[in-house]
Every structure is written in C-alpha cells, then in structure tokens.
Amino acid sequence: MERRRHGRVTRAGNLPGGAYDVTVVGAGVVGAAVARELARHPLRIAVVEASDDVGEGTSKANTAILHTGFDAVPGSLESRLVRDGQRRLAAYAAEAGIPVEPVGALLVAWDEAQLAALPGLAEKAARNGHHEARLLDAAAVRAREPHLGPGALGALDVPGESVICPWTTPLAYATQAVRSGVDLHLACRVTAAARDGDTHVLTTGRGALRTRYLVNAAGLGADTLDRLLGHDTFTVTPRRGQLIVYDKLARDLVRHILLPVPTALGKGVLVAPTVYGNVLLGPTAEDLDDRRATGSTAAGLAALREQGARILPDLVDEEVTAVYAGLRAATEHDDYQIHARPEQRYVTVGGIRSTGLTASMAIAAYVTDLLAETGLRLGAPRDLAPVRMPNLGEAFPRPYQRAEMIAADPAYGAVVCHCERVTRGEIRDALRSTVPPVSVDGLRRRTRARGGRCQGFYCGAAVRELLEGRDPTRPARGDS
Amino acid sequence: MRSERAVDVLVVGAGPAGVAAAAALAAAGAPRVEVLEREARAGGVPRHCHHGGFGDRMVAGVALPGTSGPRYARRCVDAALRAGATVRTGVTATGWAGPLTLDTTAPGGLERLRARAVVLATGARERPRAARLVPGSRPDGVYTTGELQQAVHLFGRRVGTRAVVVGAEPVAYAALDTLRRAGVHVVAQVTASGRPEAPARRAAVARLWHATPLLTDTEVVELTGRGRLAGVRLRHRDGRGGHLACDTVVFTGDFVPDHELARRGGVPLAPGTRAPAVDAASRTAVRGVFAVGNLAHAVEPAGAVAAEGRRAATAVRRFLATGEWPVPHAAR
C-alpha cells in the first residue's frame, strides 16, 4: 500500500493555490463518501463545506436507519443505490468501527386498511430483492413486542433493517479521505462559479478555488449551486422531520424498528432504538420553504407524542433526552437527481432525500463512474489504509467498561459525562483526531459527551473546559 | 478483569444525604462504610452553590443562619471522614452485577463491590429544556442552574450578556444571583405559576432591589436564534404573546430524581413520581437497598436531606443487625 501524505483540514485563511483535480462541494454523508471513494485514486482532491464541521447539515439529523430498501420504488436509481449502499456500508461499518445493530423492522398495522396493505408490501420487498419479509399475526406481533399499545392487528417482519450511528459514518469517511490526501476546507461556502478555460473557478468566503472537475453534493443547497452552473432541472423543497429522543431507560420497551404502514391516507411515525441506547419517535413530514427551519414546533411535538402514545404507551412516560429536526432535500421528482454534465466536467448529486445515509457509499461509487465517463482519468485505484473510529454504540464495549484500556491509560476510567459515560480519554482523543471538533455539538457527535438526559446539568461546564483545552479537575476558583 | 471486594455498607453519592448517612454509620461503629462519588470532589450540589443558606436551623426558637454551599459541603464530607468512613471520588457506580453488588469505573480500574446494604443517594437534576419540550431552535446559551453555577463558580466562565430565567422556585433566585455575579443583565424572570414559589423576602429583593421583572402566568413557548440564542417567545395565560431578546436562558427547578441506578436495580418508583418508593426508614422495595436525599424526594434543603441521611443510618444498622425487611405490599 502506497503511503500518501495527509490532506489538510482548514477552517480559516486563504485556500491553497493551484487547481485541484476534483472538488466536492458539501461535507455531508454524501460528499464525504464521494471524497473517500475518489481518494482511492491518485488525484488531488478538495472538499469545501460551508459549515465548520463535517455532517452539520441533514446528515446529523435523521432517523439513523440503515435501510434494506425493501420499500423503494422498484427500478428507480434510489432503489438500486440504497440496496447496494446498504451492503457496502454494513461491511464498511464493521471494518471502521461504526456501530450498527441489526434489530430488524416490523411494519405494524393498526387498522384494516393497513393490514390489507401488508401483502402488497411483502411483494414489493421481493421485487426489490428482499425475500425474507414475513407476515405476522396479532399474537406473533405481541410476542415480539410486548409493550406495544392495544390494537395492533398484524405486522410485516422485515429482517435486516438496522440502526447505525449517523455521526460516526460521515466522520469515518472524512477521516479516511483526509488521511489519504484529501484537503477538507470547512467554513468555506461556495457563492459563485465561473470558468477559466477548462477550469472551474469557485468563489468562496475564503477566496477563489480552482478545480478541473466539480461534484455538487450540497444537499439542501444542491439546486442553488446547480443554477450557478446554469442548470434548472430541480428545486429542493425542504421536508422537515421533527424527532423526539427518549431516555435510555426506555430502551427495553422496544426490540425492533417499528415502522408505520404507508397507506393512501399518509405515513405515520416510527419508533426505533438508537445505537446509543435511546428510543426515537418521529419524524414528522412538513413541506416548508425555509431551508434553515430546523427548529421544532409545539404542534409537531404534540402530534408525535400522540402517535407515540398509541404505538408504545409506556414510552411517553419516560423522560425526553433531546428534540431535533432535520430537513429532507425533497424535490418535484420521485427519484435521486444525479446528473453528469460532461461538457462542464460536473456532476450534480441532488434530491438525496430520505435514504442518503444508507446509500452514501453506493452514490459515491456511482458518481466516481460518472466522473470517469465525463473524462476524468481516475488512475489505478488502491486500497485505503483502514480507519478505526471510536465506538459510540451500546452494543459494543465502551472505554469505561474496558479494564485493559483503563490499565494502559487511566483517562479512560475518568468519566466526565455521567449520563452517557464518556471519559476524559475519549474527549482528549476526539480533540486530537484527524478532523477535530470546534464546538460542543461537534464534540458530542464524536463522543456523546453532554448528549444525555441531563443535557449538561452535571457535566456541561466541565465539557466546555475540556473543549477549550483546560483541566476541569483544577477549578479556577471554588471548592477546594 | 474486574477486581472484587466486599464492604459492609456502600453509599452511592457523596452529597449531603450520602455523606450524612455514612458519617452516622461510621460513628456508630459500622466497620466498612464506603462512599462512592463520581465527581472529582465530594460534596454534591452544594459544591457549586456559592450563596448562603445551607444548613440553616432553628435552635430554641432562634433561626441560626447556615453557611455557603461549598463550606457546607466540605463540613459534611469532613465529618464523614473523621467518623471513619471511606469517601472515594472519581468513582462511578455503573450498574448492578447482582443483589447488593455494584460495578464501578474509576481511573484506577474496574471493580465489583459486594455490600451487606446499599444506600442510594444519587440526588436530583433540573429538567433541561428538551425534557420540558420547549420548541424552537437549538442554539448555544441554554442552561440549567446546575450547569450555570458550575460554569460561573467552579470555572469562572463567561456566560452571556442578557439572560432570561425560567422558574420561580428558590433555585431560580440562586440562578439570578449567579448571573449577576457573572455580570449578566437579567432581562426578566418568567414563571407559569401565578406567584413566586420562594420565600417572600427573596422574591422581593429580586424584584425591588435588583429591579428584575417577574412575569407570572407566563410560559416560554419557543427559543429563537441560530448558533447563539437570540431570544425567547413568551405566552401569557390570557393569550398575549411577546418576544424577549436575550442570549442566555436558564431553565431552573422542575427537579427530577437521578434514578438510573435505582431503576436498573429493579427498585420500583412511587406512583406518580419519578422517585424510588421508600418507607419512613428510607427502605425501598428491594431488600437491603435504601434511598435517601433528593433521589427519594426532589427537592429539599440540604439540611433536611442530611437529617434524613442520619435517620436512614439508624435503619441501615438495624437491618445489618436483624436482617429484617418488610414484605412488599403488592407484588407488582
């Protein structure tokens, strides 16, 4: 394996001169996956991202399910990439230490119409290459999910649906990409695009950036960037999904991902475990105009609680740990909007609405092929040096449980965030990592610190001290 | 590779309740009394309450004022140490390995501690914004009093410039004091209740002396701002609304027991509360497991929970001597 120097991670200052071979706009899960895939080739690659971290857009706020694609529209690009992406990401997750729990899904029918829809869904699953789906009667459903509310008439059992860590995934891609030579320019919004002969010249908040090939993975901003390049083929209509995260003490209430049965009357909400040991309730589906409207609303939360109380009555008695909302990049089309423009040496990756986490690696491979067809000479691929990400999942041992790690380094025995059992050693490692965090939220996505039921009552101030490089066990003043 | 050890009484939590129980037990001659505290320093919540009012008491009809939180915390811990209890800091009880057996994590390694009795004294926390389901954006600048006090009193951190305080329990007035000390202008105090829920003198000082407006019958219905908090949207019971510009909001009170360890140990909660059900002797429904302090009833003054810890010590000693435990009334 040939060794290449690390790429740079920058958050300020002018961008390097000279032209990149390929530049990816957007460091969400899709852009990061594309950069990682391209890094296998001997190319000079940049990722430019408007926010100050990887995965700060829709990629941080989803339902974290690694879909099988059983319910996709058969024959669509999305269906193909979700299925392929699921296989790729499941294998990659095992290698890179991204937590995944293959808990399986149940589509629970609560009325006759939903019950009647199940056989059709099983058939559709088969057409999508998923032959393990089975119908369960009411008694079997209850045996599988004893805490379910009254009135469940039956379910479709879909083994293979899994939950995954949505935060580690883009970070693993970005880490591996940077270690393989990709430059990551954060806090760098692209505001205009022009051409100089064969070269794209992007105007960014941090000066000009030149690149021979361009990939637009700008998520909610993909149509805007596409228009800057002269195309008008889709418009993003953000579809908000609000979610409630319940306390870990609710985790034993649910064993599978409980999916709603889609009917003509609309789609309900899901209840799903998370790899951190919490339970998710949501999402809502609200079409909006504002692409920054990631706030929650009283009406949205009330509707979720009402539906949650029916699905899993005990759930709504548990404490709420967090509330968040994500925006799906929906468009007027019923499929992903991935287009190659050979004459422009440009590929758009838009409309990656509600399956992009799952499909990310397949999208990356597909986009790489499109770039080759567009004329980019990829050069011989090589295997990337493997990455091993810190484990944030409850299904695998965490540092506070590992005697050998603590013996080697007592910092892994010093719990700082008590609700999530995050140690000083893990926080230190995150701050020294290839793509370090610069905010409390960024640190949380790398460690879970301050993400638990107390939301900082106990550890918030100490975590901030650590983030700023101080030692919270030696207070500036106070109690010693 | 967990080392195993046995003690007589294991106390989890070195706040006023836990150390008072440990001090009384050790003083009465219980041989091995060990207190586990996950923070780097023992003392519990009073460690970061720099205001006075801890350990106030009435002696012969005369009110004797107490002392500041940190001083009170140190006094409690010193008493336990002098009595012969062991207080270990930086040690987290992470879960149960069996009846009366707890697993711990500390920089020194993993342990499994078997006890003849366990006293849970893990305290209570304020419900944060999310648990109160306050909608809106997720900006920086949103605190509980606990986090605010640690930020200001333990670390001397800057918090913001203009704050809104939510709540009117006594703890809200502690938040007001802390904000003032940190040089933060308090725009208003907001409470859904019709009047302050704190002693009249405290409320009057805040309102008249410091001129902090108290908006009663008013709820915070939304947080606004991206990145940093820009303000809070309010709604009065009569339907009127408004927006207060601020960069800091402190959610105070609304305490919820930190009952994870209790529940993981199968301790049933009292109906309608989030606290373990206990009898007058602080006994839970699980044989040999006691619950004291804010864990058992959020939230009481520190002096009251310390007294409760001492009473529990008597019950623990009786249990160690007789092995008697009440039969739980209704098997659940």
Ligand SMILES: Cc1cc2nc3c(=O)[nH]c(=O)nc-3n(C[C@H](O)[C@H](O)[C@H](O)COP(=O)(O)OP(=O)(O)OC[C@H]3O[C@@H](n4cnc5c(N)ncnc54)[C@H](O)[C@@H]3O)c2cc1C
């Ligand atoms: C509620 C909800 C639930 C979901 N559940 C699932 C699920 O369970 N499983 C699943 O697989 N998928 C799920 N998804 C979908 C998934 O989250 C998305 O498909 C995926 O995150 C899209 O990734 P992205 O990289 O395309 O977009 P983003 O993560 O939004 O990244 C785009 C990035 O581009 C940057 N950017 C935009 N414009 C510019 C510019 N001009 N210059 C520089 N940078 C720019 C943005 O800052 C952003 O970081 C869900 C989505 C939502 C909203």
Ligand SMILES: Cc1cc2nc3c(=O)[nH]c(=O)nc-3n(C[C@H](O)[C@H](O)[C@H](O)COP(=O)(O)OP(=O)(O)OC[C@H]3O[C@@H](n4cnc5c(N)ncnc54)[C@H](O)[C@@H]3O)c2cc1C
């Ligand atoms: C902001 C504020 C202001 C207050 N002001 C006053 C006042 O002026 N006067 C007054 O009398 N009272 C006041 N109180 C109340 C007083 O602080 C409490 O009543 C008292 O601290 C409760 O004591 P406790 O021992 O039950 O719990 P805590 O003091 O909360 O102590 C619990 C301890 O248990 C530890 N712990 C928890 N779980 C574990 C575990 N698994 N392993 C190891 N250790 C664990 C915690 O780290 C903590 O140190 C105030 C409280 C607050 C929050």
